[in-house]
Amino acid sequence: MDGTTLILVLALVAALTAISQFLLHLIQRDMPGVRPWACACALIAAGLIATGQRHSFPLIAFGNWLVFLGHALMLASVRVFSGAPPRTGPLLIAATLAILPILALPRTDEDVHLRIAALSATLTLFSGAIAAAFPRIPGLIPRFNAAMFGLNAALHLARAGWALLWPQAADATLSGAVSIAVMLWSLAMLFEVAVGFTLMVSEKLRDDLRRQANLDPLTGILNRRGFDLVAGHAAQRGPRALLMIDIDRFKRINDTFGHPTGDRVLAHFARVAGLSLRDEDVFARIGGDEFVALLPGCDAEAAMRCAERLRAELAQRPPQPPVTLSIGVAADADGATSLAELARRADSALYRTKRGGRDRVALA
Incomplete structure (x- = not known):
């Protein structure tokens, strides 16, 4: 399977994840963070579709920007789920600024390693920030989600280093072994994005029900x-x-x-x-x-x-x-x-x- 096909598969999985999260939002409208998480998945799906158009640099750059925006919304979603201010505006601005180095870099195949390094460095920062935000949420599932996004940050950091240290191994067609491995890992992360957040919502609902079962609704103290x-x-x-x-x-x-x-x-x-x-x-x-x-x-x-x-x-x-x-x-x-x-x-x-x-x- 070539890189372009894998990107389209990733886009399809991201789109299905967005749909499932929107449905979860419709079922649990009062649950914080679900809607921005669904929007984040939709942005990533759209970004992957644009990125798959390998013949057009503007579309690739636009797709990368959408992916950055999706990660920024994910971070805002985790923050609001934990009870912290979402800071959506500053995060979206940061995602927009992050695309500028990619736009400023030369567009030749010889410099593709620099664009890969810039892309991977940005995803490292966002994944690391998301991983750091999860532990504020009590429960086992948020800790698992934090570990997965922490691993994702580490792998993107390794890819950025690889692109800078071995520029001759970078490829613009995404058909190389490293690019294929990164996309396969991204596919696993999309399943984590869907299942991990849904399980976190389920865990919170369970804890809320337990709390409600043990509290007097009138006074707020124990029953x-x-x-x-x-x-x-x-x-x-x-x-x-x-x-x-x-x-x-x-x-x-x-x-x-x-x-x-x-x-x-x-x-x-x-x-x-x-x-x-x-x-x-x-x-x-x-x-x-x-x-x-x-x-x-x-x-x-x-x-x-x-x-x-x-x-x-x-x-x-x-x-x-x-x-x-x-x-x-x-x-x-x-x-x-x-x-x-x-x-x-x-x-x-x-x-x-x-x-x-x-x-x-x-x-x-």
Whole structure:
């Protein structure tokens, strides 16, 4: 298979990749970075088609420019997927400036090695930047993508060096062994571009679903399932304490002011409590107006102070309408008590506060 045919095969694969990524965008419109990735693949496909016209230098240069633009959009796509500013404008300008050395070089077959070196150097820089951007995204697939683009950068760097060190081996027809090998590797990279990004989207969707399954959508804190998962790994040894927290007469708020007001009260308390508790504390909403907090490293006295501080913080920054808290506290001095038993004891103390008039703290 000659070089021109391989370029057309590459263009076809790039076009199919662009179509698949556009379809992915239609399915997951809220997923960041998918549309620019699809546009990048389309630009690369168009650039490869233009590059395949070996009889026309302007078309070859135009195709190289489109390929550069495609790589710039890929970098912007990875950046936006990671939550960073895309910087699309500066990247497209950089891709445009990168074509100028190729346009300035002599257009003779004797100087084709210089054009190959310039092309490979630019692809080295873009691939390296893309590889460096992937690790900002959590997960296994982004690390694999980073490794593939890093390898791609290394191979293009080697090709640039080869073109400069052995200019007599460079060929304008792309029929040489090195050119064929580079295009075969590019074919593998196009499959990576399609599969790698799709798998990364899939991994993010999986992680988002797991997060949503463990979070309370109203308050943004852990739900009961999330609390059980996190608390099971927290402070398995050593002292710990558990707070069972109830908003007093919450049903009356819903009945009098309506459920939207009740929702605002719940969200307000979650924010206040989140500011009062430590980073290592595990805080969750486990029912309508019921909350729980696991305090690793806290004995009974420290847990009582934490509970009183919660009540005081809410009194100082009350929602509308104002509410009070009843809190049951249970402590485990050495970590020997199971979490279920600790919760049962704290729940018993909570009901004791309710029988005693509410708006207070009781220790089991």
